[in-house]
Amino acid sequence: MKPLLEVKGLMKSFGGVRATDNVHLDLAKGEIHAIIGPNGAGKTTLISQLSGGLQPDAGTVLLNGADITNMPAYKRAKLGITRSFQITSLVMGMSVLDNVALAVQANDGHSYKFLKPARSICHIRDKAMENLAKVGLRKRADDLASALSHGEHRQMEIAIALASEAELMLLDEPMAGLGPKESALLVDFLKELKGQRTILLIEHDMDAVFALADRISVLVYGRIIATSLPDEIRNNDDVRHAYLGEE
Amino acid sequence: MKNMTKTGWITLLGMAALAVLPPYFLLNGHAFYMDLATRLVILGIAAVSLNLLLGYGGLISFGHAAFIGLGAYAVGIPSYHATWGGFDLIASYNGMLHLVLAIGVSALFALITGAISLRTKGVYFLMITMAFGQMAFFLFQALDVYNGDDGLTIDVRSELPFVNLDSPMQLYGLSYVSLAVAMLLVKTIVNSRFGMVLQGAKDNNERMVTLGYNTYFYRLTAYVISGMMCGYAGFLLGNFTTFISPDMMHWTRSGELMFMVILGGSSTALGPILGSSVFILLEEVLSSFTIFWHLPFGLMLIGLVLFVRGGLMRLFKGRGE
Ligand SMILES: Nc1ncnc2c1ncn2[C@@H]1O[C@H](COP(=O)(O)OP(=O)(O)O)[C@@H](O)[C@H]1O
Numbered sequence A: 001m002k003p004l005l006e007v008k009g010l011m012k013s014f015g016g017v018r019a020t021d022n023v024h025l026d027l028a029k030g031e032i033h034a035i036i037g038p039n040g041a042g043k044t045t046l047i048s049q050l051s052g053g054l055q056p057d058a059g060t061v062l063l064n065g066a067d068i069t070n071m072p073a074y075k076r077a078k079l080g081i082t083r084s085f086q087i088t089s090l091v092m093g094m095s096v097l098d099n100v101a102l103a104v105q106a107n108d109g110h111s112y113k114f115l116k117p118a119r120s121i122c123h124i125r126d127k128a129m130e131n132l133a134k135v136g137l138r139k140r141a142d143d144l145a146s147a148l149s150h151g152e153h154r155q156m157e158i159a160i161a162l163a164s165e166a167e168l169m170l171l172d173e174p175m176a177g178l179g180p181k182e183s184a185l186l187v188d189f190l191k192e193l194k195g196q197r198t199i200l201l202i203e204h205d206m207d208a209v210f211a212l213a214d215r216i217s218v219l220v221y222g223r224i225i226a227t228s229l230p231d232e233i234r235n236n237d238d239v240r241h242a243y244l245g246e247e
Numbered sequence B: 001m002k003n004m005t006k007t008g009w010i011t012l013l014g015m016a017a018l019a020v021l022p023p024y025f026l027l028n029g030h031a032f033y034m035d036l037a038t039r040l041v042i043l044g045i046a047a048v049s050l051n052l053l054l055g056y057g058g059l060i061s062f063g064h065a066a067f068i069g070l071g072a073y074a075v076g077i078p079s080y081h082a083t084w085g086g087f088d089l090i091a092s093y094n095g096m097l098h099l100v101l102a103i104g105v106s107a108l109f110a111l112i113t114g115a116i117s118l119r120t121k122g123v124y125f126l127m128i129t130m131a132f133g134q135m136a137f138f139l140f141q142a143l144d145v146y147n148g149d150d151g152l153t154i155d156v157r158s159e160l161p162f163v164n165l166d167s168p169m170q171l172y173g174l175s176y177v178s179l180a181v182a183m184l185l186v187k188t189i190v191n192s193r194f195g196m197v198l199q200g201a202k203d204n205n206e207r208m209v210t211l212g213y214n215t216y217f218y219r220l221t222a223y224v225i226s227g228m229m230c231g232y233a234g235f236l237l238g239n240f241t242t243f244i245s246p247d248m249m250h251w252t253r254s255g256e257l258m259f260m261v262i263l264g265g266s267s268t269a270l271g272p273i274l275g276s277s278v279f280i281l282l283e284e285v286l287s288s289f290t291i292f293w294h295l296p297f298g299l300m301l302i303g304l305v306l307f308v309r310g311g312l313m314r315l316f317k318g319r320g321e
C-alpha cells in the first residue's frame, strides 16, 4: 500500500547546525511511528517541517503522493495534518471549550460568518465537548485555559488534535511533564486510537514508546540512524550505543 | 436582563446619559455642550472601529486617522465641486453619494495598505500603518486645488433623506444612533465565528494557523471593516466641523485615537467611548485654563494609562468578569 506520508532527503540547517540531515521517512496509514533521539537531535524541527511551520532547505514531503513541500501550514491542516506542541501552545485567554471549539470550527467550512454568536452553535460546541470528555476535561470546559495545570494543558493539546479530525497527528512529546498516572492514561488513550489515525509520536518515555509504536526511528544529530520494529530497535547495537546509553 | 454583567449595566447607563444629556443642554441654551458631545460621539465611532483591530485583533494600527480624513474629504470634495464647478463625475451635495465615497474609498485604502501592513507584525506593523497614514496626510497637503495645508471649508453639508445635518440636534441624533449601531456591530462580530478566529490569532497565531486558519485574510477582513467604519466617522466629522484639513490625518491624530481606546479599556464595548469622553473633556477643561495645556494634558494621560492598567473600564468590572 502507498504510504500516507513520504519524506525524501529532507535537509534543514540553522547557521552551522544541521538540525535535519538527509531524512528519509515514510508513514503507513494507521501506523504509530515513534521517533526517539536525544535532546537537540532535531525531532521538533522535523515535525515543524512536516506541519508547515518551518520551510526545509532541501528535500520533499509527499502526502498521499502529492508534493506538499512548499504548502503553507494552514493548507496542510485542511488536508488533515495536525500537530501538538512540545511547549504547550494554546489560546490562553479563552476558555478550555473555546479552544477545542476553534479546532472543530476549522473543519466546519470557512469562518467568514459574522452574525451568529459562535458560542451558540450547538453542533460545534457539542463536538468540542465530546472531545474534551474523551481526555477527561469535561468539568473544566468553562475555565480559562490559562487557569489549568500543566498536565491539563497537555490533555487539551490532545483534545484539540482529536477535534481537528486530522488523519495524521504529529505529537511532539505529549507526555512531557505528566505524572506516571497521567502518562499511563494517555498511553491507553492513544492505544484506542491505533488504526484510526496515523500518528508520528515523538516521546522520551520509553515505556510509552514501546507500548504504542508499530515502528521506531532513531534520530541522532539530525540523521535517522535506524528505522525498525520495536524489538529490533531494542536490540540494535548502534541505537543502544547512541541513545539508550548502554555500552 | 438578569444575566447582565456589571460592565453591561455601566455601558447601558453611559449610553443612556449620552442620549439624554446633550439634547437637554441644547434645549436649555448650552449649545457648547452639544458641540462637545457631538465631537465625542463621532470620535467614539472611530475609537470603536479601532478597538476591533487593537482590542480584539491585537493589531496596533497607528494610521487610523487617515480613514477619518478620507471620509471627511469624501464630503468636502464633491461639495466643493458642486459649489465651484469642475469634476462633474462626483460634484454633488448628495449625502448618499458622499457616504458611498467615504466608505468605498476607505475600504479600498484599507485593502491596499492592510494587505501590505499585515505581512509584518508588532512594532513593524505599527510603523508601516503610520507611514501609510502619513502618505495620505502628505497627499492631501500637496493637493492645492483643495487648499493643501490650509484646508477646505464645506459650504453645504451632505443632503440626506430624513435627516437635516444643518440641525445640531439631528446631526447629533444621527451620530448617536451610528455610535450605538457601531458598538452593536463590533460586539456581534467579536462574538461570531469570525470574531473567535480574530481573537484566537491575537492570542496565539501559530496555533490558529496550525488549526487551518489563514489568519492573514481574517485580519485583512477585520482591517477593511474597521477602515470602513472609521471612514464613516470621518463622513460625520466633516459634516460636523464643516472645515476639513490634512491635519485630521496627521499621525498625532492617530495617536490620540489609540490613546482613547487604551485609556478607556481596549476589548470592552464602552471602553473606547469612555476613553474619548475623558480625552475630550480633559482637553477642553485644561485648554480653558491655560494655553500651555499640552504638557499637563500629556502627563495626566500617561499617568492615567500607567495607573489604571487595562483601562478605565477596569475600575467598573465586577468580580469574575
Ligand atoms: N529556530 C531555531 N534557530 C536556531 N537553531 C535552532 C532552531 N530550532 C532548533 N534549533 C537547533 O536545532 C537543533 C535541533 O533542535 P530541536 O529540533 O528542537 O531538537 P529536539 O526536538 O530533538 O530536542 C538544536 O541544536 C537546536 O538548538
Ligand SMILES: [Mg+2]
Residues within 6 Å of the ligand: A043, A044, A045, A086
Ligand atoms: Mg523537541
